[in-house]
Structure formats: C-alpha cells, structure tokens
Amino acid sequence: MSSEADGTADDAGPLARWARNAIHNPRRVYRALFYVAMAFFMVTTVFPFYWLLVLAVTPQENLLSGSFLPTVDLFGVSGTFPLPVPKGFNPAAFVTVFEQVPFHLYVLNSFVLAATTTVIVLLVASLAGYVFGRIEFPGRALLMLGILAISYFPPAAFVIPLFQAFAGNAPITIPFIGVPLFTPPRLLNTPGSMVMPFSALFLPLSIFILTTFYGQIPDGLEDAARVEGTTRLGALFRVIVPLSAPGVATAGVLTFISVYNEYFFSSIMATSPEASKWSPIVGGILSYQTQYTTQYNLMAAASVVGVIPVVVLVIIAQERIVSGLTAGALKE
Amino acid sequence: MSADTAAEPARESRQSGPVVVFLRWLENLSDTQYAYLLLTPVFVLLGIVAIYPLLRTFELSLYAVSTDLSSVRFVGLDNYVALFTGEKNRFLPGGTTFLPTGFDAASLLDSALVITLIFAVASVLFETLIGLGQALVLDQDFYGRRWVRAAIIIPWAVPIVIQGMMFFLMFDSNVGFATPILADLGVVAPTNTLNDTISATFIIIVADIWKTSAFMALLILAGLQSINRSLYDVARVAGASKWQQFRYITLPLILPTIGVAVLFRSVQAMRVYGIIDTVSSCTVVPSLSCMVVSTFNTHEGTSAAIAFVTAAIIGVVVMGIILWQGEDAI
Numbered sequence: 001m002s003s004e005a006d007g008t009a010d011d012a013g014p015l016a017r018w019a020r021n022a023i024h025n026p027r028r029v030y031r032a033l034f035y036v037a038m039a040f041f042m043v044t045t046v047f048p049f050y051w052l053l054v055l056a057v058t059p060q061e062n063l064l065s066g067s068f069l070p071t072v073d074l075f076g077v078s079g080t081f082p083l084p085v086p087k088g089f090n091p092a093a094f095v096t097v098f099e100q101v102p103f104h105l106y107v108l109n110s111f112v113l114a115a116t117t118t119v120i121v122l123l124v125a126s127l128a129g130y131v132f133g134r135i136e137f138p139g140r141a142l143l144m145l146g147i148l149a150i151s152y153f154p155p156a157a158f159v160i161p162l163f164q165a166f167a168g169n170a171p172i173t174i175p176f177i178g179v180p181l182f183t184p185p186r187l188l189n190t191p192g193s194m195v196m197p198f199s200a201l202f203l204p205l206s207i208f209i210l211t212t213f214y215g216q217i218p219d220g221l222e223d224a225a226r227v228e229g230t231t232r233l234g235a236l237f238r239v240i241v242p243l244s245a246p247g248v249a250t251a252g253v254l255t256f257i258s259v260y261n262e263y264f265f266s267s268i269m270a271t272s273p274e275a276s277k278w279s280p281i282v283g284g285i286l287s288y289q290t291q292y293t294t295q296y297n298l299m300a301a302a303s304v305v306g307v308i309p310v311v312v313l314v315i316i317a318q319e320r321i322v323s324g325l326t327a328g329a330l331k332e
Numbered sequence: 333m334s335a336d337t338a339a340e341p342a343r344e345s346r347q348s349g350p351v352v353v354f355l356r357w358l359e360n361l362s363d364t365q366y367a368y369l370l371l372t373p374v375f376v377l378l379g380i381v382a383i384y385p386l387l388r389t390f391e392l393s394l395y396a397v398s399t400d401l402s403s404v405r406f407v408g409l410d411n412y413v414a415l416f417t418g419e420k421n422r423f424l425p426g427g428t429t430f431l432p433t434g435f436d437a438a439s440l441l442d443s444a445l446v447i448t449l450i451f452a453v454a455s456v457l458f459e460t461l462i463g464l465g466q467a468l469v470l471d472q473d474f475y476g477r478r479w480v481r482a483a484i485i486i487p488w489a490v491p492i493v494i495q496g497m498m499f500f501l502m503f504d505s506n507v508g509f510a511t512p513i514l515a516d517l518g519v520v521a522p523t524n525t526l527n528d529t530i531s532a533t534f535i536i537i538v539a540d541i542w543k544t545s546a547f548m549a550l551l552i553l554a555g556l557q558s559i560n561r562s563l564y565d566v567a568r569v570a571g572a573s574k575w576q577q578f579r580y581i582t583l584p585l586i587l588p589t590i591g592v593a594v595l596f597r598s599v600q601a602m603r604v605y606g607i608i609d610t611v612s613s614c615t616v617v618p619s620l621s622c623m624v625v626s627t628f629n630t631h632e633g634t635s636a637a638i639a640f641v642t643a644a645i646i647g648v649v650v651m652g653i654i655l656w657q658g659e660d661a662i
Contacts, residue, residue: 045484
C-alpha cells in the first residue's frame with residue numbers, strides 16, 4: 001500500500017502493478033469489470049435464499065431478541081457485520097414445518113395440479129401446434145393472432161365470471177342474450193376450478209413452442225409414414241411428436257413451473273387454505289401466518305422446502321427453459 | 333354406424349367398428365376440415381375459460397346490483413363513467429381512488445391506475461437494464477458459465493408466494509433486518525414499513541426486479557447470440573474499443589429484441605397481484621388487479637368495469653406489439 005510512488009514496476013504493490021498493466025492493456029479492465037458484474041449478479045440472486053436459510057435455522061425463541069446483524073469487534077474497531085447471521089442453530093425447524101401443518105400435502109397438491117395441467121396442455125397444444133405448424137388453411141393467421149391476444153389479457157379480466165361459475169350458484173348464461181344454459185357443479189376447492197384456468201392461461205405459450213418445433217420436421221418424414229399406412233393421427237403421435245421430443249419437453253417443463261408458481265387463481269379458487277381442499281403451496285405457506293402467532297422461522301423453512309423442486313428442475317432442464325422462454329416471447 | 337360405413341366408400345378396409353369408422357372419416361376430411369377439427373379442443377378450452385368470461389365480464393360491467401343484492405338493473409356505461417368521475421371510489425378499499433384526485437404525491441399514490449403504471453414502468457425499466465447486464469455477462473465464454481446461468485434463471489422459477497415471503501421477511505417489523513439499514517439511507521420508512529405505500533411499492537418493485545430480470549436477460553441473450561461474430565472481428569481490426577463495439581454494433585442490433593421484450597414484460601407487469609398480496613396488502617399498494625379481486629364479491633359491476641378497463645389498457649399495449657412486429661408476431 002505504501003509503495004505507490006516507487007520508480008520501478010518490481011517494487012510496486014500488486015494493486016499499482018495491476019493498474020499500470022491495465023493502462024497498457026485495457027482488456028484486463030474489461031475482464032475485471034466482467035468479474036465484478038458476475039459477482040454482483042450472483043450475490044443479489046442468491047442472497048434472498050441465504051436469508052430464508054438464516055431465518056429458518058434461528059430458533060423460535062431467539063427470533064425477536066437482538067439483531068441478525070451482529071456487531072463484530074475487529075482489532076479495536078467495532079462495526080456491524082454486513083451479512084445477517086443466524087441467532088442460534090435449530091435445523092429441527094425443517095421437521096416442525098411438516099408437523100405443524102401438513103406442508104407435504106400442499107406441495108403434493110401443487111404437484112398434482114401442475115402435472116394434470118401439463119398433460120392437458122401438452123395434448124391440446126400438440127393438436128394445435130400440428131395444425132398451425134404443418135397445415136395451410138384459411139383463417140390460420142387470424143386464429144393464431146386471436147390466441148396470442150387472449151394470452152395477453154390479465155387473469156383479472158376472467159376471474160369474476162369464472163368464480164361465479166365455479167361457485168355453482170347461478171346457471172351459466174350466454175352473454176348479452178341471457179339464455180341460461182346449465183348450472184355447473186360447485187368446483188371451488190377442487191382441482192377443476194384451478195386446472196381449467198391454468199390450462200387456458202398457459203396453453204398459448206405451449207402452442208407457440210410446439211408450432212415452431214412441429215413446423216421444422218421435414219414433410220418427407222410424415223409423407224413416408226402416411227404411405228406406409230399410418231393414419232393421420234398416427235402420423236402426428238408416432239412421427240411428429242417423438243421427433244419433436246425436445247420441444248414437447250420444453251413446453252412441458254415451462255407449463256409445470258408456471259403452474260407451480262401461479263398465485264392469482266391458486267389463491268382465489270382455493271377459498272379455504274386446507275390441504276384436504278386442494279389448496280396448493282400458496283395456502284400452505286400462508287397458513288403459518290394466519291395462526292395465533294406468526295412463526296417466522298417456519299414460514300422461512302417452508303419456503304425453502306417449497307423452492308427445492310423448482311431449483312432442481314431448473315438445474316436439470318436449463319437448456320429447455322432457455323430455449324422455450326426465448327421462443328415463446330420472441331416467436332422465432 | 334354400419335350405415336355410415338356403407339355410405340363412405342372412399343377408402344376401403346376389411347375392418348369395421350366405431351374406431352375404424354371414425355379413423356376412416358378422419359382420413360377423408362379436407363385439410364381445412366381436419367385443421368378445424370384438431371383445433372376444437374383449443375376452441376372449447378379457450379371458449380369456456382377465456383372468451384366466455386371476457387364477454388361476461390363486459391356484460392356484468394353494464395349492470396348495477398341494488399344495495400340489498402336482490403335485483404340487477406341495466407345501467408349502460410354508467411359504471412365506467414362513475415369510475416372515471418370518482419363516484420365509485422367509495423367502494424374501493426382503504427381510501428383508494430381509481431384516477432388520482434390531484435397531482436400531489438399522496439393523491440397520485442392513492443390511485444390504482446397510477447400505482448399500476450408506476451410499478452410497470454419502474455420494474456420494466458430496471459429489469460431491462462439489469463437484464464442487459466446479465467445477458468452481457470452470460471454472453472461471455474468462461475468456465476462455469478452453465479452454473480452461473482442456472483443461478484441467474486432460478487429467481488424466475490421461484491413461486492410468487494415464496495418470492496413474497498423472502499421480501500416480507502426482510503422488511504417485517506419484527507424480524508426484518510433490512511428495514512433499519514435502508515431506513516438510515518432514507519429509502520424506506522423506519523417503522524411500519526410494509527404498511528407505508530411508498531416503501532411497500534419500492535420493496536415490491538425490487539422484488540419483481542429480482543425475480544424477472546432473468547427473463548429479460550434470456551430474451552436479450554437470444555438477441556446477442558444471433559449477432560454475426562465476424563462484425564466484431566472487423567471492428568477490432570479497424571481499431572474500435574470495446575465500448576465502441578458495444579455502442580455501434582451490439583446496441584443497434586439488439587434494440588428490436590429489447591423493444592419486443594419490454595412490451596411483452598409491460599403487459600405482464602400490468603397484472604401485478606400476487607407479490608402485493610404476500611409482501612404488503614391490496615389496501616396499501618392498490619394495483620388494478622387488486623381492486624378487481626377486493627371488490628368482486630361486494631360490487632360486481634364496479635369490479636367488472638375495472639377488470640375491463642385493465643384489459644383495454646393491456647389491449648392497447650398489445651396492439652403496439654402487433655404493429656411493431658407486424659407479420660412476425662404470428
């Protein structure tokens with residue numbers, strides 16, 4: 001630190017030497033900037049997860065006493081440590097989470113809802129993707145534009161009539177004509193009231209992904225299968241879909257994650273946050289709050305447990321997510 | 333069924349039965365008929381869950397329910413007029429207004445429309461800048477790139493309720509460690525942080541930036557990777573600095589991608605609801621979706637009118653996307 005004014009490079013400190021080289025070679029500056037930026041993005045991304053862990057392992061009785069930022073005394077200079085640190089260590093919170101509330105059942109509900117939606121979306125979007133990607137027919141552009149437009153509407157524009165229909169009190173009537181059609185069964189707190197909106201909400205993205213992938217299969221392969229005597233539907237499900245496996249996986253992974261993450265319909269259609277009434281993970285995590293005391297450590301522990309499945313999925317299916325998100329938004 | 337078989341001799345088969353009859357009927361459809369047949373499930377699903385609710389929402393917005401809930405009467409566009417003149421404000425929770433009542437900070441922040449626009453503009457602006465930074469990092473070749481990319485994508489995949497928990501727990505009055513730090517800097521209110529409109533809006537915007545920047549980064553990265561790399565070789569030979577390469581090659585070439593991504597994200601940002609509901613509450617940060625949800629059980633017509641106005645605003649942005657992308661949009 002004290003060698004800044006020295007004449008030769010050999011005597012200079014490492015920082016001064018680096019700076020001198022950097023002037024001659026600006027690439028080193030860009031490299032350093034790159035590492036600083038990368039470190040910044042990594043820290044800001046990971047920090048909220050670290051905070052959940054800190055809170056989760058802090059014992060309940062220590063939560064409200066003292067600060068998460070301890071005062072450290074370093075060589076006579078006392079200051080506040082810049083990172084939150086657990087106040088005690090209680091890994092048992094990760095067991096208590098399941099004892100207090102059947103959190104595993106909420107996660108299971110989310111899994112079942114997400115898997116059901118994914119199957120429905122993949123089936124319907126496969127048929128539509130085949131049509132849009134491989135058949136020229138009148139009205140094709142207009143229909144795709146319509147589906148695109150629907151996908152942009154906010155869920156709030158759909159929720160009032162859907163909630164009334166799923167409550168099963170009044171018959172469904174044709175808008176503006178007033179002809180009553182039928183009274184639907186009460187679907188609130190059942191998978192139906194959530195899977196239906198989810199499917200419609202996430203269908204357009206899958207249609208666009210599969211249209212892209214199905215459109216890329218050479219016509220000759222389908223023709224060959226048809227000449228061999230396959231039916232039209234057989235050609236779709238035995239030739240086109242298997243050849244587009246990466247596309248189907250992309251659409252499936254994105255739909256699954258989107259449903260698992262969904263908040264709007266998950267919180268509105270499951271009116272009572274009980275695991276036995278199909279309340280998904282949203283209801284599970286919020287139920288630590290609505291009891292007599294807010295159990296901060298359990299809320300954090302439940303959040304950590306709930307986030308594990310998607311983290312694993314992202315690490316495994318990274319390539320698929322990247323290609324699907326870009327294809328879906330940019331419609332390449 | 334057997335009569336049908338006899339009536340359709342176009343393709344002969346020794347087998348019979350309903351499945352075979354169906355398949356044979358399928359084989360003889362024209363391309364257009366076949367296309368529309370395969371699209372039937374899409375029409376049914378979107379018809380029930382999207383088009384019917386949309387039309388019905390519009391219909392509901394034209395009616396008023398009497399105060400004793402016993403009768404409804406047609407009022408035309410009165411709900412919309414009352415919404416824009418401020419007569420409906422008394423139905424909205426927590427002193428919220430639809431349009432701002434004045435141009436001072438307090439009345440602007442009480443307005444559902446203004447709060448939603450502030451949220452959308454601020455979060456999308458910062459997501460674009462941070463996403464551009466992340467994309468430039470991910471565009472480099474370095475050891476462990478795959479893991480850094482996974483780490484940057486993970487926030488996008490975190491369920492909204494858990495994202496909300498993270499930021500709620502950071503700023504909660506009992507356990508939140510971040511409140512005193514940011515309050516010392518004057519960014520958030522020192523007490524009752526999550527019940528203060530300005531502080532809560534700021535925290536919600538930060539939470540959204542944390543989650544969604546990765547999405548912007550991926551879109552911009554796709555644009556970056558489609559740039560012809562030999563352009564940079566030419567620039568280097570011509571003696572362009574890194575900054576000049578960015579300014580005169582990278583930026584102009586990714587600007588169209590950024591434009592599409594910004595419009596796409598703005599549409600999503602206008603829907604904000606879940607993060608508000610978990611971090612703060614709809615009375616503190618009254619977004620448009622929040623207003624729809626908190627009034628639809630009590631004031632159906634008002635709620636439907638707000639929902640339809642939200643949809644209309646988004647429709648205008650969507651028109652922008654379609655005009656921007658032209659034929660490429662489909």
